[in-house]
Amino acid sequence: MDSEDPNSPGWTIGQAEAGVYAFYDFDGEPIYVGQTVSNMKDRVGRHLTGQRSDPVGKFVLDPFEVADIEVWTLPHIAEMGGKASVRTNAMRAYESTVYYMLKAGSLFNAVLNEAVPPALQPVELPWSVRGRIVPDELWEDRNHPDVRIARRAAHVGRLAQLVSERQLRGGGLRRTLHLQTQRLEWLTYQRLVELNLVEAHPGEPTDVDEE
Structure with a gap:
């Protein structure tokens, strides 16, 4: 989360206020895709700690299976005015694009999301940042x-x-x-x-x- 945001020079990934994120397991398989119009670090952190996270609470996502995280920040959506619902709607095409892209590359042709995003017209994705979150001593x-x-x-x-x-x-x-x-x-x-x-x-x- 402290990595520089390639789509917002001078900002870090964790500071992003809008974006799509994906979790991968130890085999590199995509296991969850989500999106947020709030602070990225807080949103991802809630999943990994199980705090106010429906996917964790419903046993869809096991935080201990998350080895890598990839983030696509969307500063142009963060800068949109109006209600959060407006930004959320603008995010849907990006979430759909990431979800079906990762699904197509999965060994199981699947991602574990309980709610499958609608298949919308794909959009061009911004630069992403992917990194391992499991320390070497625990790997x-x-x-x-x-x-x-x-x-x-x-x-x-x-x-x-x-x-x-x-x-x-x-x-x-x-x-x-x-x-x-x-x-x-x-x-x-x-x-x-x-x-x-x-x-x-x-x-x-x-x-x-x-x-």
Whole structure:
């Protein structure tokens, strides 16, 4: 967040008042895309600490799975007058562009967002800044396959319990649960390959239709 903002010379990424951000896991897979018309550092920080963060509270996002963050700042939207809703509406095309760009490049052809952004006409994105947030001294432990499998299995269990306890109107959380189980299956299979217990195969995860 202290990196210089390439779209606002003299400002840092964390000072941006409008932009789109993406979280990536330890495999470089996109796991969440969001946008904000408030302070970027505060917004991202709430996700990583679980404070007033719906994606974390609903077990859509596990902060400990976030290895990298990428940010696209949008100073021209921050400078717009009027209500915050006006700036939020102006942000939608950028959020949609980032979401579907990352989805297309994902091994699972998916991002874990509960609410899928509408597919709008893509727009030209500004320069982005991407960086790793996990310190070197913690990387080896957090990136260990067995540690990641254990955390992801526990996370899937909590999400499954939430789904079972709620009368869901939409399918967003159920879709996220399905994607999380796919990611868990892939991670456990890769561990078996690594230990030479099975042979690697070229199969790809099943795509999931979005609502």
